[in-house]
Amino acid sequence: MKNFDGSSSLMASIWLVVLVVPAVVLVALEGATVRTVGGIALLALFSGVYAVAFGMIDQWPHTLTMPRRYLFWFGLLALVAVATAVVIGSLAAFLVPFFVAMLAFPLPLTVSLPAMTALVLGSTGLIYLTEPDAMPGALGGTLVSPLMVYAVALVTRRYEEKAHLEHELAIARERESIAVDVHDLLGHSLTVVTLKSELAGRLVDTDPAAAKNELEQITRLSRTALAEVRSTVTRMRSPDLAGEVEAARRALTTAGIEAVLSQEVSVAGVNAHLYSWVVREGVTNVVRHSRARRCEVTMTADRVEVIDDGVGCDGAWGNGLTGLGRRVGDAGGTLTVTVGPGGQGTRLSVSMTGGPR
The missing domain is CATH 3.30.565.10 (Histidine kinase-like ATPase, C-terminal domain)
Incomplete structure (x- = not known):
């Protein structure tokens, strides 16, 4: 796919190995039943949609704006998750951390934090109302893991912001250094060129040889200044x-x-x-x-x-x-x-x- 970001998809897919746990538990509890086969198939579908979402969310669908693309993929993933929850019940708690990741990594803190809080409380409450016997075991998926994912996202974001700031500061320092160098080079050289050109103008009638010598010095000085400026700008x-x-x-x-x-x-x-x-x-x-x-x-x-x-x-x-x-x-x-x-x-x-x- 032309617009598929394979690196983002791969990084997101690494954590999908966690979904092996509900699949194994489902087999252990149910055996080879229709519910088991359907549940494993839906977990696999969720994994595929999740991996593709991280690889395509920045580019596709092309006709949608970035916020709407995000809602498209989040909504599609939510539909698969709801279908999975209907089939495997409280084991769908293992899906909650993946939604937290989709909230925490791309969205700003002011949006992701309340959304993550609502997701954690809502999923925990829903399991408590529908399968109270699954509590408190389900809290690992609906509370502990989401909080850990969110903490990792915050640390990652802070590290990226720090790296970006350091990069910008380095560029600013380099530009300032180059600006100072160019100013010093041109300021000195142009001052000397001005003085020598004025002197050559006064000598051209009274002492042509001296005027020619001054003009030759102006030529050499100009060439040197040009070389210095080129060398300095090359540093950019x-x-x-x-x-x-x-x-x-x-x-x-x-x-x-x-x-x-x-x-x-x-x-x-x-x-x-x-x-x-x-x-x-x-x-x-x-x-x-x-x-x-x-x-x-x-x-x-x-x-x-x-x-x-x-x-x-x-x-x-x-x-x-x-x-x-x-x-x-x-x-x-x-x-x-x-x-x-x-x-x-x-x-x-x-x-x-x-x-x-």
Whole structure:
């Protein structure tokens, strides 16, 4: 089925194994009777409708709104449950927790709590009036199990809300960081471009050579600023190794830095996602800080390196490298940053074999 959500259906179906209990009890009490066969058939039908309902409720029937789709499936399940209760009597108490699940998981607390209370009280009262001898055993199905299901639903909902909030906060922090970076980059660069363009305008008649030099500096500054902005905005995407390598090539080329990048990204294997972060952060630092002429990115199955020939790293790790270090450590790798002879050039290396080369 095109719109069938198999994962939701599977998760809901796991608990249907509970319905084996009333089927076994029915066989033990009645033997091979018409009531037994009919009861087991109706329990199986209830299981099927319940599983399908969780897989289809978000999409089908297409012509109905979401509230009406919910009522459609809840009503259909209720009809099967009523027919089952007519046949197997108080053993239908085992069906009550499944209705509580249909109330508790998709509906807000203000709706599900009173509905669950009415369902529990109503089913308990009905069994008490029709089969008083079945009490208090039926309370396991009409009271204890529903309360447990509802508690699980509340905990699950709270966990999902917390995870969603943390995700939103992470996105907000990332956007704020990017906004600050772009502001700082453009604010400084555009100020310098403005000053140099004004100076070039004054020199163009009196000292054409100096004016040309200022214009060349404006060109280089503009290209560097563009590369920095591209590198910063790239952080908004979830990294993909092939995409990161291509983005790195564009950023380096725009900044006037020779890009020597690995073409075969498949060698990264299971480390591809981590390598994406390494390439992103490493090339961003080269573009921003190194004043390099050449940058090389190499990778194997257990190592990725970003090497430049610019001014060496001063040893202080900013937020980017610190965050990358944590990410690499969590993945079981080691991040090292070394400076070349004479303080020239920087090698950012991530090893997945437990230590530096």
